[in-house]
Amino acid sequence: MDTFSFYEQVYQVVRLIPRGRVCSYGAIASFLGSKGSARMVGYAMNASHTAYPPVPAHRVVNRKGMLTGKFHFGSPSLMEQLLENEGIKVQNDRILDFKEIFWDPSLECETDI
DNA sequence: GAGGTGACTGCGA
């Protein structure tokens, strides 16, 4: 709570997202206790490029499953490529079956379908 | 110290 900024906590949760799964900003915010402040999570992602090890921000999308932050990856197609590389289908800047691959930090794991 | 910004969310239509 001192040296570790709110961002660090967000990075930790995002790095816990299993491969082939995605998460929403609100879910992370609620998990951190900042329920209702999903903007802070998105803001943390803006600085995720400064965090190390790198944060899989491409697995984090908004409530609708839209790749709203794809432009922050340097290339607008990079986020889409990374998601498809993990088996996630993306179309029209949107994740297909978003609710099917949605991963909640509260579950930490399991949810094995 | 104050103001502005933003990779969001929930509700109603």
Next chain:
DNA sequence: CTCGCAGCCACCT
């Protein structure tokens, strides 16, 4: 499902 409005809090200048 999507669109628009308003609220929310930490970081930067």
